[in-house]
Amino acid sequence: MSDLTDRLAEGLPAGALVVDPDVTAAYRYDMAGFCEAGAPAVVVFPETVEQVQHIMRTATELRVPVVPQGARTGLSGGANAVDDCIVLSMVKMNRILELDPVNRIAVVEPGVVNAELSRAAGKLGLTYPPDPSSWESCTIGGNIGTGAGGLCCVKYGVTSEYVLGLDVVLADGRLLSTGRRTAKGVAGYDLTRLLVGSEGTLGVVVRAVVALRPAPAPQLALAAEFPSTDAACAAVCEVMARGFTPSLMELMDTVTVRAVNDLAQMGLPESTQALLLVAFDGPHPAAELAAVGELCLAAGATEVVPAEDQAESEMLLQARRLSLTALDRLGTTMIDDVAVPRSRMAEMLSGVAAIAERCDLTIGVVCHAGDGNTHPIVIFDADDPEQAARAKQSFDEIMGLGLELGGTITGEHGVGLLKRDWLERELGPVAVELQRQLKSVFDPLGILNPGKAV
Amino acid sequence: MSDLTDRLAEGLPAGALVVDPDVTAAYRYDMAGFCEAGAPAVVVFPETVEQVQHIMRTATELRVPVVPQGARTGLSGGANAVDDCIVLSMVKMNRILELDPVNRIAVVEPGVVNAELSRAAGKLGLTYPPDPSSWESCTIGGNIGTGAGGLCCVKYGVTSEYVLGLDVVLADGRLLSTGRRTAKGVAGYDLTRLLVGSEGTLGVVVRAVVALRPAPAPQLALAAEFPSTDAACAAVCEVMARGFTPSLMELMDTVTVRAVNDLAQMGLPESTQALLLVAFDGPHPAAELAAVGELCLAAGATEVVPAEDQAESEMLLQARRLSLTALDRLGTTMIDDVAVPRSRMAEMLSGVAAIAERCDLTIGVVCHAGDGNTHPIVIFDADDPEQAARAKQSFDEIMGLGLELGGTITGEHGVGLLKRDWLERELGPVAVELQRQLKSVFDPLGILNPGKAV
Numbered sequence: 001m002s003d004l005t006d007r008l009a010e011g012l013p014a015g016a017l018v019v020d021p022d023v024t025a026a027y028r029y030d031m032a033g034f035c036e037a038g039a040p041a042v043v044v045f046p047e048t049v050e051q052v053q054h055i056m057r058t059a060t061e062l063r064v065p066v067v068p069q070g071a072r073t074g075l076s077g078g079a080n081a082v083d084d085c086i087v088l089s090m091v092k093m094n095r096i097l098e099l100d101p102v103n104r105i106a107v108v109e110p111g112v113v114n115a116e117l118s119r120a121a122g123k124l125g126l127t128y129p130p131d132p133s134s135w136e137s138c139t140i141g142g143n144i145g146t147g148a149g150g151l152c153c154v155k156y157g158v159t160s161e162y163v164l165g166l167d168v169v170l171a172d173g174r175l176l177s178t179g180r181r182t183a184k185g186v187a188g189y190d191l192t193r194l195l196v197g198s199e200g201t202l203g204v205v206v207r208a209v210v211a212l213r214p215a216p217a218p219q220l221a222l223a224a225e226f227p228s229t230d231a232a233c234a235a236v237c238e239v240m241a242r243g244f245t246p247s248l249m250e251l252m253d254t255v256t257v258r259a260v261n262d263l264a265q266m267g268l269p270e271s272t273q274a275l276l277l278v279a280f281d282g283p284h285p286a287a288e289l290a291a292v293g294e295l296c297l298a299a300g301a302t303e304v305v306p307a308e309d310q311a312e313s314e315m316l317l318q319a320r321r322l323s324l325t326a327l328d329r330l331g332t333t334m335i336d337d338v339a340v341p342r343s344r345m346a347e348m349l350s351g352v353a354a355i356a357e358r359c360d361l362t363i364g365v366v367c368h369a370g371d372g373n374t375h376p377i378v379i380f381d382a383d384d385p386e387q388a389a390r391a392k393q394s395f396d397e398i399m400g401l402g403l404e405l406g407g408t409i410t411g412e413h414g415v416g417l418l419k420r421d422w423l424e425r426e427l428g429p430v431a432v433e434l435q436r437q438l439k440s441v442f443d444p445l446g447i448l449n450p451g452k453a454v
Numbered sequence: 455m456s457d458l459t460d461r462l463a464e465g466l467p468a469g470a471l472v473v474d475p476d477v478t479a480a481y482r483y484d485m486a487g488f489c490e491a492g493a494p495a496v497v498v499f500p501e502t503v504e505q506v507q508h509i510m511r512t513a514t515e516l517r518v519p520v521v522p523q524g525a526r527t528g529l530s531g532g533a534n535a536v537d538d539c540i541v542l543s544m545v546k547m548n549r550i551l552e553l554d555p556v557n558r559i560a561v562v563e564p565g566v567v568n569a570e571l572s573r574a575a576g577k578l579g580l581t582y583p584p585d586p587s588s589w590e591s592c593t594i595g596g597n598i599g600t601g602a603g604g605l606c607c608v609k610y611g612v613t614s615e616y617v618l619g620l621d622v623v624l625a626d627g628r629l630l631s632t633g634r635r636t637a638k639g640v641a642g643y644d645l646t647r648l649l650v651g652s653e654g655t656l657g658v659v660v661r662a663v664v665a666l667r668p669a670p671a672p673q674l675a676l677a678a679e680f681p682s683t684d685a686a687c688a689a690v691c692e693v694m695a696r697g698f699t700p701s702l703m704e705l706m707d708t709v710t711v712r713a714v715n716d717l718a719q720m721g722l723p724e725s726t727q728a729l730l731l732v733a734f735d736g737p738h739p740a741a742e743l744a745a746v747g748e749l750c751l752a753a754g755a756t757e758v759v760p761a762e763d764q765a766e767s768e769m770l771l772q773a774r775r776l777s778l779t780a781l782d783r784l785g786t787t788m789i790d791d792v793a794v795p796r797s798r799m800a801e802m803l804s805g806v807a808a809i810a811e812r813c814d815l816t817i818g819v820v821c822h823a824g825d826g827n828t829h830p831i832v833i834f835d836a837d838d839p840e841q842a843a844r845a846k847q848s849f850d851e852i853m854g855l856g857l858e859l860g861g862t863i864t865g866e867h868g869v870g871l872l873k874r875d876w877l878e879r880e881l882g883p884v885a886v887e888l889q890r891q892l893k894s895v896f897d898p899l900g901i902l903n904p905g906k907a908v
Binding site: 174426 | 554555556557558559579580600601603607608611612614615624628629630631632634635636637638639640641642643644645647648650651652656668669691694695697698699736737738793794795796797822824825826827860861862863864865866867868869873877880881882884885886888889891892893895896907908
């Protein structure tokens with residue numbers, strides 16, 4: 001064994017350290033298969049804070065890069081390995097340490113799976129709202145690393161609004177505690193929120209205090225079919241301008257509708273250019289859906305189908321949930337994550353259609369429409385280098401369009417490797433310089449997830 | 455004129471620069487009269503971003519400290535002048551630049567008064583929720599500097615949850631743009647939230663994009679009288695554990711109740727040891743109040759008075775609104791701001807009563823009870839040095855108790871000068887060192903609000 005693995009083994013239990021290249025190779029990638037990934041020297045699975053501190057102290061001493069990983073469901077390569085690194089998998093630190101209904105908080109280790117926290121909280125009448133599509137497998141630590149969003153964000157907000165305090169092992173092995181267990185607190189700079197979304201480049205989260213909420217009533221949904229994305233986006237704007245607060249507002253374009261039909265024979269009308277799903281979880285969802293249905297018809301919807309009950313709602317929402325699986329069957333996919341002001345979403349969608357036509361590619365789009373957060377999904381043949389180049393070109397054009405429309409290159413997936421080259425275009429040189437200086441404060445040797453995010 | 459004022463005058467219009475010591479003396483203090491304050495060399499009132507950049511460039515070149523100020527309603531000395539500084543008053547940059555109902559955002563200059571933004575948003579059916587007690591005079595820039603809270607936070611959260619993006623002039627005059635105009639966004643480290651609550655020590659906010667919400671229905675309140683603070687706190691815990699989300703939940707102790715009675719003859723029963731005010735602004739406030747009233751009675755309330763209508767609600771809430779004014783009449787006051795987990799609030803209140811007895815002082819307490827955010831108000835005779843020393847002693851003991859109970863020394867007022875010595879006790883040496891390093895990244899010469907916060 002190498003000096004590195006010897007040193008790591010001194011502070012880790014048997015089985016917490018894997019060097020077999022056949023096994024470590026499985027930890028090279030998250031879900032962004034298109035980004036480069038190196039070959040790790042070792043994968044470690046600590047179970048205690050002290051073990052994480054030992055790993056980071058060793059890494060600092062030997063100047064070895066460390067790539068923290070959760071469930072590797074990320075979509076931007078932020079958890080991809082670099083050559084000769086320590087992959088620091090947090091999945092074995094997966095205990096829910098506290099659930100506190102009076103203070104409406106949970107204290108969790110980073111490897112807790114999002115859905116497990118939601119289910120445990122649910123038994124106490126509470127919920128942990130952020131719900132990325134991968135919620136059945138993604139971890140709270142990964143959610144914190146990326147600042148994850150989800151379908152509920154239009155009403156309930158994103159991860160950063162639910163993280164109250166963190167225990168973090170720094171690059172040199174010191175333990176930092178940030179934030180609080182209280183509902184409010186403003187003592188010192190908000191290091192907690194600086195760490196949320198920092199993609200493992202500033203420290204390794206080993207414990208989190210997160211806010212819970214009372215579990216909402218089951219949501220009731222409607223589906224509205226539109227003859228154009230413009231009309232659907234106009235309906236979205238009208239719903240928000242009239243002061244409604246849906247618990248979900250999702251949009252699927254015609255490419256996605258057809259793909260879902262092909263996969264699941266859902267009988268969605270294929271002439272539909274945009275399918276809008278809207279749900280409410282307040283005390284009078286049927287009344288709110290009726291009012292929103294009227295707004296959709298006024299905006300040009302050709303049909304509005306309100307669910308009668310929760311089972312029907314689930315069937316409608318199933319179309320949205322199957323979208324990525326359905327599009328994945330059409331070829332290799334690159335999923336973009338551009339958020340724009342919702343008033344500009346119509347321009348975003350028509351612009352993406354124009355890019356698809358110009359690049360001669362199929363691009364399906366699903367949107368967290370209430371947030372203006374679009375996911376254009378570029379479909380191509382990865383074995384055809386010329387087509388892959390066009391796919392990359394269209395992906396970049398989509399980000400450029402998003403910025404032109406006052407948006408951001410990433411609403412909820414993070415920068416990772418995938419969008420690193422675009423970050424400065426969005427942030428400008430002053431912000432980028434500050435970001436790099438902040439990185440140096442936390443990680444002067446540059447060993448934490450090098451090359452990611454900033 | 456000095457070199458400093460000559461140089462400042464080169465980039466400022468006539469009248470934007472004041473050197474008359476009789477006038478500048480009025481800008482020495484915020485509302486924390488007990489903290490030290492220096493004599494400013496000059497007070498400037500810029501009206502444009504470029505003027506602020508000119509001021510900061512000049513300050514950097516001449517190494518002159520700069521103290522940013524809003525309406526100076528702060529309670530921790532964070533805006534107090536230091537000797538020979540430039541006081542940078544942002545009150546003339548007070549335009550609401552955009553109000554956008556579709557995207558539910560406002561773009562404002564920092565000198566906009568909180569209540570003016572709320573009223574302007576209200577005309578469009580929207581609201582800006584954070585509502586510090588000083589909302590009729592405090593500015594959005596000041597709210598951002600302190601991370602201000604308010605009465606609505608138990609349901610609607612604090613300032614940091616409403617700030618989406620900032621334009622900030624850095625210490626050297628460079629202009630930094632952070633964040634976004636979109637509902638979601640995770641590109642790069644969250645500099646926006648790092649700046650919120652940084653008390654003017656990292657940069658000068660010159661523009662803010664803030665989130666608005668649909669205006670809620672008028673709230674309906676009840677008042678419940680308790681024979682002990684323990685019983686009132688038990689009711690608070692029960693309300694939260696049962697999943698209610700009141701729009702306001704405030705607690706006044708017997709000292710405060712008596713003071714308000716003396717001021718306004720409100721006829722509150724003086725035997726009451728704690729008065730709890732609870733309000734709801736959802737679709738069925740009366741039903742929620744009825745249920746909460748039952749919980750209060752079960753917890754030991756001697757009387758529950760639900761308002762029949764909005765006018766009655768306002769009368770009940772008036773008791774809370776008059777609290778500080780009423781306590782101010784009893785002597786000089788020092789207002790503390792300790793937040794604890796709400797499950798520990800009963801211990802906090804009995805501990806404060808014990809401290810008052812031990813120090814032989816009157817201490818009134820009002821709490822944002824739903825948040826566990828207590829404001830013990832120490833009353834003393836400032837002309838009696840021995841009593842003033844006991845007041846300071848009790849103030850410190852209150853903070854110590856808050857930390858013992860898992861709380862924070864400041865829920866919403868900020869550290870400023872008042873609590874600077876306590877910050878390390880709360881944060882620990884690792885966090886404090888990082889905070890100081892972050893400060894150095896933004897302000898290597900240490901000219902921005904020196905000696906405050908960190």
